[in-house]
Amino acid sequence: MTAARAPLSVAGAMDRAVALAANGPAYGPNPRVGCVLLDSAGAVLGEGWHRGAGTAHAEVAAIADARTRGADVRGGTAVVTLEPCAHTGRTGPCVDALTEAGIAAVTYAVADPGDSSSGGAAVLATRGIPAMLTAHAGASALTHRWLTAMRRGRPYVIAKWAATLDGRMAAADGTSVWITGPEARDHAHGIRAEVDAIAVGTGTVLVDDPRLSARPGGEDGPHQPLRVVIGHRDTSGRRVWRDSHAVSVPSHDPRDVLAALWEREVRSLVVEGGPTVLSAFLREGLVDEVHAYIAPVLLGAGPSVVDDLGIGTMADALRGQHVNLQPLGADTLIVAHLSRGI
Structure with a gap:
């Protein structure tokens, strides 16, 4: 040989x-x-x-x-x-x-x-x-x-959401299934399969009862991210607690969440919560990367993706850097790194 x-x-x-x-x-x-x-x-x-x-x-x-x-x-x-x-x-x-x-x-x-x-x-x-x-x-x-996580001593945070053209996360009656099409949803499951953990707030668990699993191609993948529930409300009996691969962080402070996950050797985290959770991470400058799935849909009413971020002037706006656009069926994925997160 x-x-x-x-x-x-x-x-x-x-x-x-x-x-x-x-x-x-x-x-x-x-x-x-x-x-x-x-x-x-x-x-x-x-x-x-x-x-x-x-x-x-x-x-x-x-x-x-x-x-x-x-x-x-x-x-x-x-x-x-x-x-x-x-x-x-x-x-x-x-x-x-x-x-x-x-x-x-x-x-x-x-x-x-x-x-x-x-x-x-x-x-x-x-x-x-x-x-x-x-x-x-x-x-x-x-x-x-990984490098970003190691340098900062906290998990790398990806904020993910699906929204309409007018920035709505759900309709006025609270329905959000489905804003985006199957291609975008499958792509999001592929991202879940590449990270250590996925987090939502108790409100999302109580309203949507999500599985929070990685199902690229429609089937559970070999790697499943740790399921993380943020907040104080009781969510027992929901699907997120179907096995032991889930954890509750009873806090509204994103830094507490990241510290708890860092101790568990989580180096990458997708935050998929509603406006309250997403806004909390954004306000603290703890989002490194945004994945925004935008559907060609108009609602005119309903909850916005984020709440007040405490930004009063355009000079202080969070602006994406190294932006990439990817068509996914009728939808578009926008990936951007945030100026505070680089």
């Missing part, structure tokens, strides 16, 4: 590492990471990616892949999307694995912002293994939500 594949430049290997990283789960406490091991001629010796919390990190997976191929990685270069970790968590430090394998150099695309996991490059340097940071847009995009 040959140990080498077609030669790659370091830049080409990083492109490959990013593609490998995308195989990992978008949800969970750990980021998606990919690694490619090269010999001095640029031949690929091994490659791997992180498959989720508790599994081998990308560097360890790549070393194991090389061994399976009969390749000797001593003197090779590890090209990895994230700075190798320097701490023991569910698995051992990647810096130790790389050192013990005889890797001679490391190139990484994103610095690890974790309080305990960062510093791997410095540790490698003390062992005579140079570790070079080389930025890569793909690697940054792939880890954006």
Whole structure:
């Protein structure tokens, strides 16, 4: 069995590492990471990616892949999307694995912002293994939500709603099924399948009795987000409590909610509540990303998407950045990062 594949430049290997990283789960406490091991001629010796919390990190997976191929990685270069970790968590430090394998150099695309996991490059340097940071847009995009969460010490928050052209979340009689069409609803379920948790207020639970499950394609997906109910009212007996994968946070302060979820290792959260819950997160500047599904529908009356945000002048308006529009059947999804959330 040959140990080498077609030669790659370091830049080409990083492109490959990013593609490998995308195989990992978008949800969970750990980021998606990919690694490619090269010999001095640029031949690929091994490659791997992180498959989720508790599994081998990308560097360890790549070393194991090389061994399976009969390749000797001593003197090779590890090209990895994230700075190798320097701490023991569910698995051992990647810096130790790389050192013990005889890797001679490391190139990484994103610095690890974790309080305990960062510093791997410095540790490698003390062992005579140079570790070079080389930025890569793909690697940054792939880890954006996780990086933001780690830097802020709270979950990355996506505020999601479906609304009419005139900004209504429901009709005057309270009905909201369905504002958007099947394509938009299926897309929203796909987003649920990529996050750690989904939150609504007690009012939404009492009025709509939602399942809060991820059902892309109409079927329950293999990953289900933690169901979070915000507020003090009793919601017992509702579908959200059908099993133990749900939690109540008896508070109206979004910071309490995020702190409680952070302790549970939630790194990404979709807030799907009504105007009260959405407005609370927006007022506190705790929304990082907005997903607004807009239907070509007019109601003229009914609850608006958000309540008073305390904004009195256009100069203080929350303005979306890095905006993307995606047609979904007759509807349009607007994705935007908020200026306070970047």
